[in-house]
Amino acid sequence: MTHSPHTAPPTRLQRVLASDFVFDFTRAPLAILAAAVVAFLFLVAILAPAVAPTNPFDPASLNLMNGFTPPMTDNMFTGERFVMGTDDQGRDLLSAIIYGLRVSLFVGVMSVLLAMGIGVSLGLVAGYVGGWLDNLIMRIADIQLTFPSILIAMLIFGVLRGIIPPDLRDEMAIFVLIAAIGLSEWVPFARTVRATTLVEKEKEYVQAARLIGLRRGQIMWRHILPNVIGPVLVIATITLALAIIAEATLSFLGVGAPPTEPSLGTLIRIGQDYLFSGEWWILTFPAVTLLALALSVNLLGDWLKDTLNPRLR
């Protein structure tokens, strides 16, 4: 693009607001909706202690008499009302969902960060260094890809739990969960980053950096990484949806979040027991929340992918 050489360059904010990206976004109602839902849920989760009506983990706030109160009805005994009803222990379901969302999102985001860290590093090294290291990393990736990632996560979960001393298990459960999901999702990051790195490293700007005497690590980190980050963000968003569902699945199967820190998946598992005895809300509300979250994140990821793709060169 041409420009007159003497106008001041626009500020960063102006640049962002004027970008095609923002322009496309303002013209994609579905993406705006999805982004709004995601932003809302994140906000609620972060502010949980402030926005939740009660603290569901505080035994003092529980009253067994409130058990099985349907949504928006007065409890027969105490006369209290709960927007989403209560569970068997009389715990406010809305509060449980808000706190559960917090756990789900924490696990999801942390495991994506882990997967991203591992995948991007391995992909960069495999692509840039090449040779046997590349072969080794990519063969491991290939092998891992032949198994469903939930299976891998369960396997890693089992192994890690076996390693940890029993008295620490509950405390560490969340981190084991994060490690298991993170380790099961790094492959798409590594593959994409490796492919982009292979293209980038042949470009002349990398040669120019070598001429200046930069070391491999510096070139990978400073020159190549910024050029592979676009597709990585797309994968991260899509993986976040997968990780949230993986966490819910593991928790639903009873191998995930501990009962002391129930996630959405745990709530769904608990609710399932009551579905056919008429207490539908205990399952339905956590399930709908999970669905809204996973769907919105996924929609956002798909939109990102479509929008960024033609410009990835």
Next chain:
Amino acid sequence: MPDDSYLTVTGLSRHFDISEPWLARLVSGRGGRLLTAVDDVSFSIAKGRTYALVGESGSGKSTIARMIVGLERPDSGTIRIDGQTAFDPVSGPTQDSSLRQKLQMVFQSPYSSLNPRWRVGDILMEPIRAFGLISEETAQQRRVQELLDQVGLSAPDADRFPHEFSGGQRQRISIARALASNPHFIVCDEPTSALDVSVQAQVLNLLKQLQRDLQLTYLFISHDMAVVRVMAHRIGVLKDGRLVEENEPGALIESPREPYTRMLMDSTPRFAGGMAG
């Protein structure tokens, strides 16, 4: 060799292994294959002068350039730069960063030779910092402005990204980056073949002016005889990795000894209306 030579290469060779993968080789029963990209090439460049290498695609021009700046390792031969040994077969490439700082390169593609995610200012700053040339921040900034000015760009351009510039402007940025480390010697590998003629003239003139102002020595690579004639004080003709002829431009162009050189010249399109300027 004259004493005023800045760069001397002797007996430079480079082979590439272009065999099929071992499994395919096993199946087909064919052996490995070596391609001789550069074959026993020797020449020297006088200080402050331009030596041009011409030849068709695949004749080994870029490989020679890359060996000289140290991006590619020669199989044999020696490279001496400014009295220092940059490469010899026994001790390998020198690790001396003061020598590397004297050598820079301008690449062919104005599109891939600048990191698209970096601002122009950062691109120019990188060699200054990497070689530790200037430590003080404001002095570094001043140097960046000076570089931009030298190649005919303006100060606010430092805050822009490469994609905001035209091909010719990007090639100027590339030249500025090469100048940033105060080099004595610049390898220009087809710096204008991706540019339009009108812009090519700008870049060629700029390179010549910088040579005069900064006493730069150039290795200039091109497949265009006319461009080479504008730039070179001496021309080497490469064919299949060998230097088949070498001479002053006037003599080489008026009375080429090799039929290959003559053929290259005869196939250069010309038109009578062209002005000498």
Next chain:
Amino acid sequence: MTTPLLHVDGLSVEFPQRRQRLQALDGISFTLEAGEVLGFVGESGAGKSLTGAAIMGLLEPPGRITAGSITLEGRRIDGNAAGVRGREIGMIFQDPLTSLNPLRTVGDQLVETIQLHLNLPAEAAGARAAQLLEEVGIDPARRGAFPHEFSGGMRQRIVIALALAPEPKLIIADEPTTALDVSIQAQVLALLRRLCKERGAAVILITHDMGVIAETTDRVAVLYAGRLVEDGLTAAVIAAPRHPYTRGLMASTPNLDAVSVDTVLPQIPGSMPGLSALPDGCRFHPRCDVALPDCSRVAPVFAHGVACHKFAAEQKGEAADAG
């Protein structure tokens, strides 16, 4: 008056974008007679390829023709070029591999094209294919070989054979030799020119090299930022270019016989504007060294083979002097 082979009148092409509509071609007009070789020259992005693509009906969506007409032998072909594409108008691209199927032998590809367009029986088509290969200087015995078994120059000659196979009336060659070495470039261009002359096929040769224009074409059209700025017989334009842009283009092309290391090449300052920042008036005026006040306000009309206020003013002056 006979109808010309190809008549392009006021051709305009637009690319609707997110925020604006980019006008990539603005009122391009020219005619082409049978057997004539017309060169399109101009800087990168001037609209050379786009003009070729518009004639072929190969504009990439969302690009579309917004004004003007294209007639081939008196028939309008804008809007439905599919009928003439390949058959009456052949195309040669810069990279020969884009026009060749890597998985089929060159002989098969030739025979298929001949049969598709000429309705010949298999045997006659085979003979015709062999003859075409012979004509482009490739041993017909190699018709069983695959494209990758040939060198770049040979591939481009095969592409020429392929384009000539349906006996087209017009061939559009978009930088056919840019990817080739100069030595091969000369051969390929000479071959293209000779074969088209023999068959009476017209050629539009797109290039950015004034030297190629001088050596290969009969007429030349100079494009700048989507507009035609000069058009005329090649010899006349080269002897006396009328538009300052043409002059600049020629002057900045180094001429092997006339330059030396002491030469300072004449250069055109600046660079061609992008489509999103086209200047008003004459699009060349910011780079023009003879611009008049009018040049930045009013677009010059194309007359006497050139679109230039300065030239028009000089003409008027001469006419006044003479009168």
